[in-house]
Amino acid sequence: MHPYIEKVIKIVDARNHSEPTFLQAYKEVLLSLDSVVYEYPEVVEFNLLERMCEPERQIIFRVVWQDDEGREIVNRGFRTEFNSALGPYKGGLRFHPTVNMGIVKFLGFEQVFKNSLTGLQIGGGKGGADFDPKGKSDAEVMRFCQAFMSELFRYIGAHTDVPAGDIGVGAREIGFLFGQYKRLTNRYELGVLTGKSVGWGGSLVRKEATGYGAVYFAEEMLATKEDGFEGKTCVVSGSGNVALYAIKKIHELGGKVVACSDSGGSIYDKNGLDFETLHQIKEIDRKRISAYLETHPGAEYREGKKVWDVPCDAAFPCATQNELNGEDAATLVKNGCILISEGANMPTTPEGIEVFKEAGLLYGPGKAANAGGVAVSALEMQQNASWETWAYEEVDAKLRKVMKDIHHSCLHYADKYGETGNYVCGANIAGFLRVADAMVAHGLV
Numbered sequence: 009m010h011p012y013i014e015k016v017i018k019i020v021d022a023r024n025h026s027e028p029t030f031l032q033a034y035k036e037v038l039l040s041l042d043s044v045v046y047e048y049p050e051v052v053e054f055n056l057l058e059r060m061c062e063p064e065r066q067i068i069f070r071v072v073w074q075d076d077e078g079r080e081i082v083n084r085g086f087r088t089e090f091n092s093a094l095g096p097y098k099g100g101l102r103f104h105p106t107v108n109m110g111i112v113k114f115l116g117f118e119q120v121f122k123n124s125l126t127g128l129q130i131g132g133g134k135g136g137a138d139f140d141p142k143g144k145s146d147a148e149v150m151r152f153c154q155a156f157m158s159e160l161f162r163y164i165g166a167h168t169d170v171p172a173g174d175i176g177v178g179a180r181e182i183g184f185l186f187g188q189y190k191r192l193t194n195r196y197e198l199g200v201l202t203g204k205s206v207g208w209g210g211s212l213v214r215k216e217a218t219g220y221g222a223v224y225f226a227e228e229m230l231a232t233k234e235d236g237f238e239g240k241t242c243v244v245s246g247s248g249n250v251a252l253y254a255i256k257k258i259h260e261l262g263g264k265v266v267a268c269s270d271s272g273g274s275i276y277d278k279n280g281l282d283f284e285t286l287h288q289i290k291e292i293d294r295k296r297i298s299a300y301l302e303t304h305p306g307a308e309y310r311e312g313k314k315v316w317d318v319p320c321d322a323a324f325p326c327a328t329q330n331e332l333n334g335e336d337a338a339t340l341v342k343n344g345c346i347l348i349s350e351g352a353n354m355p356t357t358p359e360g361i362e363v364f365k366e367a368g369l370l371y372g373p374g375k376a377a378n379a380g381g382v383a384v385s386a387l388e389m390q391q392n393a394s395w396e397t398w399a400y401e402e403v404d405a406k407l408r409k410v411m412k413d414i415h416h417s418c419l420h421y422a423d424k425y426g427e428t429g430n431y432v433c434g435a436n437i438a439g440f441l442r443v444a445d446a447m448v449a450h451g452l453v
């Protein structure tokens with residue numbers, strides 16, 4: 009390993025020792041960059057790696073809101089503005105009880121490289137709160153979003169920092185957040201948030217973009233083996249925004265998804281899951297996945313079980329970080345799985361990645377495979393800037409092209425640096441080089 013990388017790892021480890029997911033994320037990137045550091049002396053000269061591992065700004069704030077019984081509840085809000093070399097900070101907000109600064113920081117770090125890979129003009133950031141929307145009324149969610157935005161509005165703006173959705177934050181929450189931003193600033197600034205509903209400034213295909221993008225990326229990976237989705241059995245973890253639209257697209261391309269999950273368990277339907285039922289249960293009724301059996305009694309509910317033991321040709325982790333460990337990876341390989349495309353951020357543990365690498369699977373890391381969501385968010389910003397609305401087919405075609413280009417970049421840079429077929433290395437190197445160029449151009453900032 010280049011001595012500069014060793015030195016930076018020591019510094020960053022010491023500075024962030026209480027944030028294990030951030031340590032996992034940053035180390036994976038730095039360990040991919042050995043040959044790049046040897047090739048470009050500027051990386052050492054300008055101390056680019058240490059600079060990239062330190063967020064430009066981190067904000068933590070108190071959020072006080074009232075529940076339906078009139079009690080005052082306290083949550084904690086976060087925003088990491090990680091890197092603005094390529095554009096305004098861009099990345100989602102996550103509302104989940106497990107959110108803390110370490111999680112937001114790892115997500116913000118990943119976002120910097122992912123956003124760079126899209127080739128679009130967006131920097132990286134991420135935010136959220138340790139608020140659990142599950143079981144809350146619409147009025148409670150609205151009051152929480154208003155309280156959250158009452159602090160966050162000072163730091164964001166269409167040219168500064170543009171949040172979007174993530175776990176627990178969909179079109180409903182984005183609507184409440186936008187409403188409060190408008191009230192506080194007296195500005196109808198559409199470009200301040202993405203993931204808006206289509207009727208008032210959102211982009212067509214944004215809702216579907218992350219899931220569709222992960223499937224388009226998988227399609228590109230399969231094409232390298234002159235293969236496709238037709239007849240493939242697939243499993244998808246999660247049943248939220250990303251999972252649902254991955255399922256829909258896999259079915260459209262001729263594959264069959266037989267299992268998906270939520271944090272309580274998984275469902276298995278050997279005939280293939282029905283997208284319309286899942287959509288009704290999760291997006292409209294906001295119920296648990298077990299409700300699927302009410303209309304599909306032939307399916308099986310597996311309480312507390314993940315999807316990875318279900319035999320499949322391709323697997324799509326679309327729930328959360330570190331949801332697929334070394335043992336799960338070994339089970340997938342043993343059962344004949346040939347492809348992994350990550351809709352979620354960092355869903356596979358380092359042990360799991362090692363198993364996939366040794367088995368020679370087609371493994372598309374989240375940083376590349378799930379970049380479709382943020383890419384269409386950037387297209388939403390473009391439409392907002394010109395007060396235009398583009399047709400569904402136009403946005404979908406642009407999404408498909410972005411995913412194809414990212415796939416090409418990953419393979420190109422992996423090959424150039426002696427790691428042929430290694431999408432992890434290729435994604436990290438391609439993402440890094442663009443950010444590095446911009447940082448050098450901007451000088452010491």
Ligand code: NDP
Nearest residue numbers: 174175176218246247248249250270271327328352353381
């Ligand atoms: P949603 O909130 O819509 O859905 C999340 C799904 O994951 C739910 O089924 C949820 O189950 C499950 N889940 C969440 N946390 C856990 C956990 N700790 N253990 C097990 N299951 C869990 O979120 P999204 O679909 O938007 O996001 C999913 C993943 O995709 C995240 O990693 C996110 O960062 C990533 N991503 C999302 C993008 C987007 O555009 N939305 C863009 C790029 C990446 P339950 O309901 O039981 O909690």
